[in-house]
Amino acid sequence: MLGSSIGERFGFTSFGESHGRCVGAVVDGCPAGLDLEEKDIQKMLDLRKPGQSLVSTQRKEDDVVEILSGVFRGYTTGAPIAMIIWNQDQHSKDYEQLMRKPRPGHSDYPAWAKYKGFNDFRGGGRFSGRLTATFVMAGAIAKKLLAKTIGIDTYSYTTQIGKIKMKSQADQRMKKEIYSNEVRCPDKMAAQKMRTAILAARKSGDSLGGVIESITTNIPLGLGEPIFGSLESDLSKALYSIPAVKGVEFGSGFYGSGTTGYQNNDQYIVKNGKIVTKTNNAGGILGGLSNGMPIVLRVAFKPASSIAKKQNTIDVKTKKPTLLVVTGRHDPCVVPRAPPVVDSLVSVVLADHAIKCGLIPPVLR
Amino acid sequence: MLGSSIGERFGFTSFGESHGRCVGAVVDGCPAGLDLEEKDIQKMLDLRKPGQSLVSTQRKEDDVVEILSGVFRGYTTGAPIAMIIWNQDQHSKDYEQLMRKPRPGHSDYPAWAKYKGFNDFRGGGRFSGRLTATFVMAGAIAKKLLAKTIGIDTYSYTTQIGKIKMKSQADQRMKKEIYSNEVRCPDKMAAQKMRTAILAARKSGDSLGGVIESITTNIPLGLGEPIFGSLESDLSKALYSIPAVKGVEFGSGFYGSGTTGYQNNDQYIVKNGKIVTKTNNAGGILGGLSNGMPIVLRVAFKPASSIAKKQNTIDVKTKKPTLLVVTGRHDPCVVPRAPPVVDSLVSVVLADHAIKCGLIPPVLR
Amino acid sequence: MLGSSIGERFGFTSFGESHGRCVGAVVDGCPAGLDLEEKDIQKMLDLRKPGQSLVSTQRKEDDVVEILSGVFRGYTTGAPIAMIIWNQDQHSKDYEQLMRKPRPGHSDYPAWAKYKGFNDFRGGGRFSGRLTATFVMAGAIAKKLLAKTIGIDTYSYTTQIGKIKMKSQADQRMKKEIYSNEVRCPDKMAAQKMRTAILAARKSGDSLGGVIESITTNIPLGLGEPIFGSLESDLSKALYSIPAVKGVEFGSGFYGSGTTGYQNNDQYIVKNGKIVTKTNNAGGILGGLSNGMPIVLRVAFKPASSIAKKQNTIDVKTKKPTLLVVTGRHDPCVVPRAPPVVDSLVSVVLADHAIKCGLIPPVLR
């Protein structure tokens, strides 16, 4: 499969650049008969839209999605669903210097080397976080499909910004609070501190990283294709496509590595006539297969690399050291915009697997 | 691609079961003209062989590999390379009870549910760590191919067992020490403590988890296929195919999420006429592309789930609670056997990407 | 790979419907550094444009292509190249009756059954010959890429319409004559008769089929990936995606099945210091690999199924027999519009294989 596409039975192709004419996605494999209109997608896109608050970039984009194909009389047709957002608020001249002076921590240098300067470097081009809008276009469809057919639901939220961490996982009740604040953290106290930390970082010309936690409920037993199509394999592959992601873990993850089998094993019990586990250190996945418990994963984002502080870089033409101050409008922390992106990719992967397992038919109704 | 295969231009299909007749791999896409004999593969298989010490399972398997196709007069032909290991030391009756009483933390229950009881449950069947021998068969070829053509080298080692951690990354000098002890940790002091911890866990009928760190040097600039074929995407997908893996991170990973952009960005300098970075918090990958610095990644393994301690489980037929004591021969900690497995999958993914980037020709000389 | 995509290292995704808002293609895997502008694609699209003469449909479409991504400062960037044509001249009401009364010989009935009526049936929707415009968008890029790098050239022409056949293959000299007439047959005498035959068919409310012959010159030795990625496998797979194609053969094809080995084998000689064959009954492919001789293939098109003559069909709701007269604007023979489509798909497949063989680098210059 080519690099801009993901998914085998439900998937999509992402196209466009940060400062090109548009960004877009072509979803293929969506069953026919799903009622779908632009506002289904718009709703989710609005949750990651830039320019909404001081904790994110000041670039203003309305991000209005248009469906170009694959929907007829309000329902999906089984044909590919092409969608597009026309770019509006590019300030490309901010980026001219970056062609020669690569930003530390950004894709500028390896991209320049790989494409020998032919890549569209404006705004990071193909490597920009802006491309995650195309993930959300596809993800909104996958999420609706999963909700309508199997009842699977995914919610993701900020669990850490810089050094500030939420105390515990967000349960169904806290889920409603995720979008009640700018940082997308359902724990109000933590959210307040996170916001303060981001604003302080912005003020000092610096940036912060953080962690998104994602929980998927109502998952059927046995999703996953051993060995290389394990659920963890496919979820992590998708999540690592988000710019700035440097870690993915499931259940007790890295922490669990420091425990013992007796502590970490989730013992089986029967609850309401159903076999479940007492704990969920496995994060809902055993042997690469869903075990019916909620899928719990965490995604580590590095601090945004485009910062106003003076940094050492190299002029790639002269190979001389030089100092760089990144101008332009950048997110002081990308994490608050990431929850719908994580939701989207998780949904795309699960829709793909649910179709592979025969749990969603080629035509609904 | 079907679940038992991985790789697009260099890849392999894995087959076999823990207690079946054999385990095997079919490598496809290996360029013609690589000198290859069984001992090239055997050498690496011997490093993960069971029954070598008290820190691993007591199952004895010689794991002698046979090449069945794809090699002619000592060189690869460009045709698929099928390889096989005949199983020897199965004690299948140990597993009869597990069909009905799934082990907590193991794939038994979701596998039983997914395949409605048709799966070969003996020794975990398809989900056994034994299948990682097939990863090593393919990996040994990939590693030799990369060494011979580009000079890429990967080494992996135990950096944590239970609560015991190595202090720092292993440099080239420490690399030689990895296989000097049973736990595959190049820091002798730490290794000694890790060994003691594993033996204590074994004695108490419990098990330990741990972390493998992997370093790849001499990596060319620009490997990776944006967006969904990012190096991190493909590496993590492969690594999550190893049983018991619950976390994968690159460079500063989860730790980096708690730092600032200024702290985490790797500033550019020139060294020996080459553009490099002062630090390597990116773990050698920016924007999903290799940036020429060593690729550094860590893989979190949960504690082995098959433990002798009494655990709660459910009889899947009666749905009645029951107690389980896992008998049979199991690794009290799988981590010491994992370094060659991690090396293998990293090598397979990099060989695939190197071929995609045109860095390895279809025929060597 | 999902149904709307083709190609592994160079490929594209096709989207849109005959009477939807647009048709489009997203090419992925095109090397960076190819100079490309819309007129490169437009030129080739103009050769298949509808409404150009009496031998084709009277639907008028300017088919103006827009490049939406992947080109920067006149050169490809290595990122996906999205292209679009906005539809203009739809007369959708012509098709309302077809929802219930499927046209004999058309996809109407199986499409209605597969998608349970959710498919966009207007103008054949996704099954319309109009979608071949998306093949040409991708093909124009592939053709230019092959010409610029390896010098491969493909030309296709009408060799049969109804019962009228060209006498012999078109050589390089005749190649220039292909587009000198409406039926795209380089043999002027035959072309004249073909035109007359099509006009007669149109007048009688009927349609004609025909055969396209395609020749590719300057092909390197050894393209093709045994066994299932043979050149013939991949070329035929692509060509069978063109609506109305019911046969594909290479070299002496079906005729050759009636000869003997001695007659059909192409004996080797040396010519200008190069090993070539005296004849080319193999059509340039042996064992699924290019042998350096021109690739010669023929594609059989059935007569267009949308005809004005009264035909028996069934009302799919009542299951009652009924008569059907297809109205709307249709091609009395699709063959004259097919040569650029065949050129396109052949070029896409060869570009994919040339990249796989390492003959085209990821960046030009």
Added chain:
Amino acid sequence: MLGSSIGERFGFTSFGESHGRCVGAVVDGCPAGLDLEEKDIQKMLDLRKPGQSLVSTQRKEDDVVEILSGVFRGYTTGAPIAMIIWNQDQHSKDYEQLMRKPRPGHSDYPAWAKYKGFNDFRGGGRFSGRLTATFVMAGAIAKKLLAKTIGIDTYSYTTQIGKIKMKSQADQRMKKEIYSNEVRCPDKMAAQKMRTAILAARKSGDSLGGVIESITTNIPLGLGEPIFGSLESDLSKALYSIPAVKGVEFGSGFYGSGTTGYQNNDQYIVKNGKIVTKTNNAGGILGGLSNGMPIVLRVAFKPASSIAKKQNTIDVKTKKPTLLVVTGRHDPCVVPRAPPVVDSLVSVVLADHAIKCGLIPPVLR
């Protein structure tokens, strides 16, 4: 996907060489719960076994298949099914001269050029018709799966040898006669003439080509994935992997190109309450989708290229002309051994599509 694999949800990887240790196949994606034993596969392998009569090669191979994995207690497990046949009767020295003097019409020359002499040339190595045994291993499983679940049945037979053709299609009644004679032609009169023609060709040191016709009944409506995964696309791709195939057509095929729409369209009628077509010029496929009528296709085989007659070739090292007389044991006509091979590939493709359409569940009962 790599060249030795085919199929997306049901597929297989083929390995081995004509004169290597073995030939084998690894089937992946077969649902769990299919009762399967070696004799299910052996039965079909026996139909293509060499050395059975004077019309085929005198190489004697028992072709005894062993199942190595994926079957447990008599049922498939959902895991990959590896199968192997150990080669027995190689006479490799017959081939030494061919390394330098390529056989006209055979893959020798392009294979030598592609792999720069590293390919296993003995007996054609990877390009030998012997590899079709691996197609039958996989096909026997697919055929049984289709029969047990949907009731799909495929039968293929010789319809032409050299100039001798069967008069008409074989109906269900004639189907039983296919294997009643050595040439696998259910028309006894034609079969007799075909046999005589082959023996005459053999006697004169020459060979014959021919055509296989394949009919698949009881096919559900709507199989196929538009646009590039059309049934015709995937069937032809698979069939062109058989050595010596130079043409594939469906329904009226090339003949249909000379007719009119009115003649070629299959008009709809109702029969036994079911919508069917009066004729079947479409060969059961419209718009790339099955329309419920039998799938009818024809596969053109060129005459076998290895003939005893003196032919002109070139010594590839000296580039000097030379004469070649092919020794060794070869089929004077491969067509009589092809019906089970065609059955097999058709079955594999249909199993893949039936699973994609959700018509076969991941576990049977």
